[in-house]
Every structure is written in structure tokens, then in C-alpha cells.
Amino acid sequence: xxxxxxxxxxxxxxxxxxxxxxxxxxxxxxxxxxxxxxxxxxxxxxxxxxxxxxxxxxxxxxxxxxxxxxxxxxxxxxxxxxxxxxxxxxxxxxxxxxxxxxxxxxxxxxxxxxxxxxxxxxxxxxxxxxxxxxxxxxxxxxxxxxxxxxxxxxxxxxxxxxxxxxxxxxxxxxxxxxxxxxxxxxxxxxxxxxxxxxxxxxxxxxxxxxxxxxxxxxxxxxxxxxxxxxxxxxxxxxxxxxxxxxxxxxxxxxxxxxxxxxxxxxxxxxxxxxxxxxxxxxxxxxxxxxxxxxxxxxxxxxxxxxxxxxxxxxxxxxxxxxxxxxxxxxxxxxxxxxxxxxxxxxxxxxxxxxxxxxxxxxxxxxxxxxxxxxxxxxxxxxxxxxxxxxxxxxxxxxxxxxxxxxxxxxxxxxxxxxxxxxxxxxxxxxxxxxxxxxxxxxxxxxxxxxxxxxxxxxxxxxxxxxxxxxxxxxxxxxxxxxxxxxxxxxxxxxxxxxxxxxxxxxxxxxxxxxxxxxxxxxxxxxxxxxxxxxxxxxxxxxxxxxxxxxxxxxxxxxxxxxxxxxxxxxxxxxxxxxxxxxxxxxxxxxxxxxxxxxxxxxxx
Numbered sequence: 001x002x003x004x005x006x007x008x009x010x011x012x013x014x015x016x017x018x019x020x021x022x023x024x025x026x027x028x029x030x031x032x033x034x035x036x037x038x039x040x041x042x043x044x045x046x047x048x049x050x051x052x053x054x055x056x057x058x059x060x061x062x063x064x065x066x067x068x069x070x071x072x073x074x075x076x077x078x079x080x081x082x083x084x085x086x087x088x089x090x091x092x093x094x095x096x097x098x099x100x101x102x103x104x105x106x107x108x109x110x111x112x113x114x115x116x117x118x119x120x121x122x123x124x125x126x127x128x129x130x131x132x133x134x135x136x137x138x139x140x141x142x143x144x145x146x147x148x149x150x151x152x153x154x155x156x157x158x159x160x161x162x163x164x165x166x167x168x169x170x171x172x173x174x175x176x177x178x179x180x181x182x183x184x185x186x187x188x189x190x191x192x193x194x195x196x197x198x199x200x201x202x203x204x205x206x207x208x209x210x211x212x213x214x215x216x217x218x219x220x221x222x223x224x225x226x227x228x229x230x231x232x233x234x235x236x237x238x239x240x241x242x243x244x245x246x247x248x249x250x251x252x253x254x255x256x257x258x259x260x261x262x263x264x265x266x267x268x269x270x271x272x273x274x275x276x277x278x279x280x281x282x283x284x285x286x287x288x289x290x291x292x293x294x295x296x297x298x299x300x301x302x303x304x305x306x307x308x309x310x311x312x313x314x315x316x317x318x319x320x321x322x323x324x325x326x327x328x329x330x331x332x333x334x335x336x337x338x339x340x341x342x343x344x345x346x347x348x349x350x351x352x353x354x355x356x357x358x359x360x361x362x363x364x365x366x367x368x369x370x371x372x373x374x375x376x377x378x379x380x381x382x383x384x385x386x387x388x389x390x391x392x393x394x395x396x397x398x399x400x401x402x403x404x405x406x407x408x409x410x411x412x413x414x415x416x417x418x419x420x421x422x423x424x425x426x427x428x429x430x431x432x433x434x435x436x437x438x439x440x441x442x443x444x445x446x447x448x449x450x451x452x453x454x455x456x457x458x459x460x461x462x463x464x465x466x467x468x469x470x471x472x473x474x475x476x477x478x479x480x481x482x483x484x485x486x487x488x489x490x491x492x493x494x495x496x497x498x499x500x501x502x503x504x505x506x507x508x509x510x511x512x513x514x515x516x517x518x519x520x521x522x523x524x525x526x527x528x529x530x531x532x533x534x535x536x537x538x539x540x541x542x543x544x545x546x547x548x549x550x551x552x553x554x555x556x557x558x559x560x561x562x563x564x565x566x567x568x569x570x571x572x573x574x575x576x577x578x579x580x581x582x583x584x585x586x587x588x589x590x591x592x593x594x595x596x597x598x599x600x601x602x603x604x
Contacts, residue, residue, distance in 0.1 A: 004243065006217075010046070026049050028133050033137070034587060038600070078329070124305075128172050168185060184273060184292075197292065214259050222236045253297075263299050273290065284540070285577050323346070341382070342360060355396070464486030517568070551563070
């Protein structure tokens with residue numbers, strides 16, 4: 001649908017049963033976030049908060065909370081966008097079926113941004129303190145914009161076609177920010193905005209920044225879409241939204257004509273302030289660190305503006321559904337870019353970036369008995385050098401030729417297949433002292449950690465145990481629980497240091513081939529309760545180079561391996577960020593809103 005504004009979208013959603021209104025006053029301090037998470041958890045509708053305490057502006061969340069609702073919002077354009085991406089991989093299809101692809105050409109024509117003569121956003125001004133200052137988690141450093149579209153231009157090549165539109169979180173208040181005059185920007189220098197900032201810094205000039213909030217949902221999707229380098233987010237927004245991105249300029253700032261709010265300001269060279277903490281998508285707080293500060297010049301808004309927001313935390317959350325929609329749109333786009341790659345899945349339950357599952361081809365040695373991973377290791381290196389995939393900490397890759405039915409979307413079957421074939425003496429490939437996701441605190445420094453590729457190919461080597469083997473655990477280790485076939489969780493004592501944590505030193509003596517992976521956890525009951533708990537515990541709380549150990553381990557020619565089970569120490573370490581926890585009083589207040597006659601009755 002060619003929505004003209006956030007409100008236009010909400011009317012369509014409400015008319016078709018995809019939205020509820022909450023007329024009662026709600027508190028932006030934790031309460032709105034709690035309501036959002038409860039309704040998302042129950043696959044509920046989008047939520048329009050009409051009466052936000054302390055602000056005259058309404059707010060909406062959970063717009064993308066289900067894949068079905070996302071597909072509904074883009075029902076008129078989704079098919080053509082999928083065809084555009086497919087044609088990029090095989091443009092000869094357009095020549096074979098020109099009449100069939102006319103609609104695709106029309107979609108491409110609508111993609112170009114258009115300068116408008118009038119801009120309703122410029123009609124009104126406000127200040128930061130009058131916005132819905134939504135705080136999502138108890139220990140957040142302040143209120144954040146959680147669906148911001150941060151727009152910058154290349155100082156050397158100005159104009160919308162060389163711009164960057166990205167979703168980088170914005171801290172509105174708290175810490176040392178001067179209210180109404182400063183906001184914090186969280187981004188890494190290798191991202192699009194960081195490149196623009198570096199160029200401006202080199203010239204000794206401030207970077208002009210426009211933060212768009214609200215507008216058609218196509219703009220939000222464009223901000224999170226992992227587009228190839230050189231493809232404009234604004235053109236994608238026009239194509240998927242069936243409406244060209246409209247803009248004007250005011251005082252040198254680009255102003256989206258369809259946004260609900262636009263915050264403008266400047267980022268000066270080497271001007272940073274502490275930003276955070278922030279409850280993030282790994283399920284922990286990202287801690288307070290210095291990031292660029294923006295000096296606010298204006299806050300514009302359209303009449304009856306609506307403030308969109310989301311909540312991130314331990315998956316699944318609404319950003320999980322963003323991932324599902326992106327996969328729906330792109331399909332096999334990434335495998336098309338990497339020869340021999342059939343499937344890849346950033347595992348949501350493990351926080352997305354910590355763990356990738358992939359399926360590749362061993363095309364050159366498919367029939368050799370006892371073959372070892374070869375081509376899939378080349379593919380793994382390609383994956384770790386590709387865009388956001390380079391943030392991965394663990395990459396598990398298997399060969400399609402070994403089982404044509406295995407899919408990366410089924411973690412139980414995927415891991416079972418891998419553990420039946422892996423050779424721990426050979427198939428572990430570490431990268432140490434490297435970079436990982438900024439939000440991942442399993443390493444001992446910001447952006448600092450290690451990576452591990454586990455590549456398994458060949459015939460099935462073993463049957464995996466489904467029951468606890470006979471074992472004698474060292475003192476302090478207790479309550480062994482089977483997580484799945486071949487995987488055991490054990491509750492360990494409080495972590496005190498790496499020198500005391502190897503499979504051999506602990507005295508583990510598992511001699512059964514059926515047990516291949518041991519997780520030392522703070523709570524084996526929690527870890528083994530379900531697959532999501534296991535994936536979250538094992539791969540968000542471990543740094544491969546420090547926390548991978550093994551029974552009968554060895555080092556030969558700088559290659560580390562083990563002859564017994566692999567051991568992952570996934571206990572909480574002193575340097576880890578704290579896990580997110582709910583505020584009990586807020587939860588009780590939200591419980592009451594679910595009572596009979598209350599606005600959330602039947603939804604939570």
C-alpha cells in the first residue's frame with residue numbers, strides 16, 4: 001500500500017483488525033514497553049497508545065510484530081520487490097518474459113526519491129522533553145528512539161542519491177546530555193554514517209544529521225534492510241512502499257516530507273559523551289561507552305504526529321519478525337552472492353550475530369570416502385567477510401551432499417547432523433584476537449573477541465546418546481541434564497578464572513562417543529529446558545578462544561583439538577554485561593490492564 005503517513009497506515013490496520021487502541025493514560029517509563037512485549041509474545045496486533053503520560057503525542061508499536069501483518073502492509077508491492085531481487089541474480093529472466101515483468105519495471109520507476117514543494121513536517125516545532133520519552137528496561141541510561149532513521153550525506157558527494165539511511169539507536173536524555181540541546185548517537189565508524197563522519201572530520205567540519213521518526217512503514221524497513229553497497233535506502237523505500245520518498249531541504253538539512261518527526265543537528269569532530277546502558281537484542285545491557293554526541297538544532301513534527309517505537313531484548317522480539325520479513329523479501333540473495341552456499345541462518349534465539357548456521361557444497365570431492373571439509377571452509381571464509389555476517393562469533397557449516405533435507409531453520413536437526421559427523425581433532429578453526437559485535441560482551445573488551453568455524457562433512461560417524469552416560473563429576477559440578485541428542489548441560493560453580501576451566505583439568509572423563517558437546521552453565525535446568533534457552537546460554541555467554549575446552553585436548557602445529565567431547569564454558573563471567581530483568585511492580589500494573597473490561601483483556 002502506498003501509505004502517505006504513519007496515521008494512514010494505522011487506519012488501514014485498524015480497519016482490517018490488525019490494531020488496537022489504548023485510550024487510558026500509559027507511562028513511557030517501562031509500562032509501554034511491558035505492554036508491547038506482552039502483546040508481541042501473544043502474536044497480538046499493533047498497539048496505538050493514544051494517551052502517553054507527559055506528552056501530547058500518541059505512539060504506536062508492534063507494527064511489524066507478525067510476518068502476516070508485515071506482508072499485509074506491503075501486499076501490493078512485495079511480489080514485485082521479490083522479482084526485482086530475483087532478476088538481479090538472473091536478469092536474463094526479464095528478457096525471456098518481458099510482458100510478465102512489466103510490473104517490475106513500474107516498481108523500479110517509483111523508487112526514485114522526489115523533491116517536494118511543500119513539507120507538512122516543517123509546520124510545527126517542539127523540544128526533546130515533549131516527545132514520548134520511552135524507557136524500555138529498568139537500567140537503561142535514559143529514553144531512546146528505538147526506530148530512528150538516521151540520515152546523512154557524503155560531504156564530498158552531497159545529495160540524496162549518495163546518502164545513508166540507517167537505524168542507529170538514539171539516546172534522548174540521561175547521562176551527561178544537556179536536555180533539548182544534545183542527544184547521543186550509537187554507531188560504529190565502519191557503518192555508512194561513520195564513513196560520512198570520517199570524511200567530515202577530515203575536513204574539520206561538523207556532520208549534518210537528520211533523524212526521521214515515523215512515516216510510512218516502508219521507511220522503517222528501508223532503514224534495517226541489509227542493502228548492497230551503492231544501493232540507496234531511499235530508492236528501496238519508494239519501491240517497497242509504492243510511493244516515492246519525498247523530501248525538502250531546510251537550513252542545509254534533508255527533511256523527509258512523510259515523516260512524523262524530524263530531529264536535526266550536527267556532530268562535531270571528536271565530540272563524544274557516554275551513551276547507554278541500553279537493554280539490547282542479545283538479552284543483556286550494552287554498557288555505557290563514549291559515542292558521538294549530536295547538538296540539536298530543531299525538532300519538527302507534522303500535525304497529529306505519531307511516535308513509532310519497538311522494544312528489543314532477549315529474542316524473540318519484534319526485530320525477530322524484521323528478520324523474517326527480510327528473509328521473505330531477499331530469499332536466496334546471499335547464496336547468490338557466495339558461490340557454493342545454499343542456505344544461511346543467523347540464529348535468532350542466540351541473539352542473531354553470535355551464531356550462524358550454513359549449508360554449502362563439497363562439489364569437488366562429493367564421493368570420496370572419509371572426506372574432510374574443504375570447499376565449505378572456503379565458503380565459511382567468504383561468509384565471515386560479507387557485510388553484517390562478519391560480526392558472527394560462531395559459524396557452523398555442513399555439506400548439502402550429506403543430507404539434502406537438512407535446513408538451517410531447524411536447529412535441532414541441524415546440530416544433530418553436525419554432531420554425528422564432526423571430528424573435534426580436525427574440524428575446529430579459530431580466529432583469535434579479532435573483532436565481534438559491539439553489543440557482545442563475552443570478550444574482554446569492546447568489539448574484541450574471537451571466532452570459531454566448525455565445519456563438518458562426510459559420512460555419519462556415530463550415534464548420539466539420548467540418555468545420561470555414566471559419569472563422575474568433579475566437586476562443585478552437578479545436576480547433569482540432556483539438552484538434546486549428544487548435548488549435555490552441567491551446573492558449574494561460580495566462575496573464578498580461566499586457568500581452572502578446561503575439560504581435562506576439571507576431570508571430565510566422558511568416554512562415550514555418543515556425547516559430543518558439554519555446556520557448563522550457571523543453571524543446567526534452565527539451559528536444558530528448551531532449545532532457545534540452550535542456544536542463548538551457550539553462544540551469548542562464551543568467547544570461543546577463552547571458553548572452548550575439551551576432553552583429551554591437544555595442540556599440534558598450532559592446531560587445537562580434542563579427542564573427547566567439546567566443552568563450552570557458558571557461565572556468567574565477571575566482565576559480562578548484566579542480563580535484562582523485568583520490574584515486578586510494572587508487571588503487576590500491566591497485569592491489571594489485562595483484567596475484564598480493561599484495554600488489554602483478551603490480548604495478554
